[in-house]
Amino acid sequence: MSPPTPASQDTRTRILDAAARLFHEQGFNATGVSTILREAGVNPGSLYNLYPSKDALLAAVLERYTELLHPIVMAPVEAKASDPIERIFALLQQYRDWFSPLEFRLGCPIGNLALEVADSHPEIRPLIQQNFDGWSGYVERWLREAGDRLPRSLDRRQLASTVLTVMEGGLMQARSSRSAAAYDASVAQLRQYFDLLLARASGGGKHT
Amino acid sequence: MSPPTPASQDTRTRILDAAARLFHEQGFNATGVSTILREAGVNPGSLYNLYPSKDALLAAVLERYTELLHPIVMAPVEAKASDPIERIFALLQQYRDWFSPLEFRLGCPIGNLALEVADSHPEIRPLIQQNFDGWSGYVERWLREAGDRLPRSLDRRQLASTVLTVMEGGLMQARSSRSAAAYDASVAQLRQYFDLLLARASGGGKHT
DNA sequence: TTCATGGTTGAATGAACATTCAAGCATTGA
DNA sequence: TCAATGCTTGAATGTTCATTCAACCATGAA
Incomplete structure (x- = not known):
């Protein structure tokens, strides 16, 4: 029950979940990175620490x-x-x-x-x-x-x-x-x- | 051979042609109004004189x-x-x-x-x-x-x-x-x- | 000639966009 | 206790976005 990189792992899935949902609901171009950040409860630096760009996400x-x-x-x-x-x-x-x-x-x-x-x-x-x-x-x-x-x-x-x-x-x-x-x-x-x-x-x- | 509102008619079709082509090639959200303007050879005021918004276009x-x-x-x-x-x-x-x-x-x-x-x-x-x-x-x-x-x-x-x-x-x-x-x-x-x-x-x- | 009309010009606006980064923090191994 | 590592913070960046508007111009009617 002890994940290897707990905080990052959680952040990663929160971002992926939010991004997947928003891309699905609004489309890729219509979804702003700021919206993903808000919905995932994450700051820009954290996202860009994991994914170098919106495209990579x-x-x-x-x-x-x-x-x-x-x-x-x-x-x-x-x-x-x-x-x-x-x-x-x-x-x-x-x-x-x-x-x-x-x-x-x-x-x-x-x-x-x-x-x-x-x-x-x-x-x-x-x-x-x-x-x-x-x-x-x-x-x-x-x-x-x-x-x-x-x-x-x-x-x-x-x-x-x-x-x-x-x-x-x-x-x-x-x-x-x-x-x-x-x-x-x-x-x-x-x-x-x-x-x-x-x-x-x-x-x-x-x-x- | 004398169109009723010559200049405007021409502008309208140039805008429509450019917009249709760009929406098709790049999608709606990915197409900037400025690109449509450039490709149609038209200024913002002219477009917004004919269409109140990008959505209307x-x-x-x-x-x-x-x-x-x-x-x-x-x-x-x-x-x-x-x-x-x-x-x-x-x-x-x-x-x-x-x-x-x-x-x-x-x-x-x-x-x-x-x-x-x-x-x-x-x-x-x-x-x-x-x-x-x-x-x-x-x-x-x-x-x-x-x-x-x-x-x-x-x-x-x-x-x-x-x-x-x-x-x-x-x-x-x-x-x-x-x-x-x-x-x-x-x-x-x-x-x-x-x-x-x-x-x-x-x-x-x-x-x- | 004068005025009204309708179309055009293009610089300006403010909002939203993706992305950056210096600073801070928590956790780990030494 | 210290240093290192990796993640987080969030204000700031510069760009691009759709849209506005006061001034200008060409045309046709009076």
Whole structure:
């Protein structure tokens, strides 16, 4: 129970928590360092002792998201559903459950940053990429677990990427309309697609 | 050949052009008014004579996007493909052709703004919504034109919204990876879905 | 000619921005 | 007890931000 560098460790997490929350709520450019300092209860010198710049802090936040991907995002899904294909829809449902109480005011923390800083901050883009790869990597693994319930010719990686597309594209529209409709619509169509794929793999190779 | 308010008209379009381009390239928050002024070759007083604030300028840019939706985006697609379903994929192809030469550095001008300012600027959100509605409205109309080539039970509006989802979600990933792969993947999966829908509508009601 | 109108000029404003740094403090090992 | 180390303090820096405004100018009507 004795952390190696107690004060600094605590400061670090307080800063990371505040920064992550504010970047998510307001975006990167719209969040002032002074706000992060206030919310974290920390002075400028402490922050700049740990992170040389606001950009470096953003990088740290994104590394943290990568670390938290499994414990926060994927583990609950794996616990809720055991069937690999149902896990995919449980994942999509989880995002809905997270964001619909706030009327989709926030959106995906990674997706937001992707569009805001992807091409202005070259050192940040790979970290966003890494988060997306991790996310769709889980989906791709589940699709492989589904084995021959899906057509053999189906490109699992393509479909995994499409699941992420549905998540991000649906959330973007939900955010713009402050309603779940577009998100639900895209998920419903994805479900339809899965049903057709599953039927084709089990039922018949009627078409060619 | 004599415009009603020549100087002001010209100033207005120069400002709108510069603002639209810079918001697209750098984002709204990252674009300084001074940069817009420089690029438009205009002085602060002139801008603030036309638009009371930077936010109002953004609103004007988004209204302009709505006006340009048909002439710039939809008309070329309608010219290139006459089949309603092919128009959908021609539209998706057109975005690819626009953004792949720049290695997907820019992304969708509306989508970017959607995630950056949707919930910080209440007066802006409806204008983003309006653009999305217009876009998916065209797709929905094409889907209806396809008539019974698609299953009767299919929700045309849902699918139209999904096409937009594919476009935005795919572009977001393309932007993060600086590669067309994820965009192409999502479009390919959408095409598969359409093929299955078309087959089911023509071929058989084998499944229930 | 004179006045009114609408657009333009560009220096000035104050607030907010990210960042710095000299000074101080607590904890540790010697 | 001392020195060293690493973290914290918070006022200060210089820059950039969006916005203002008094003065100026071109145009057209009276």
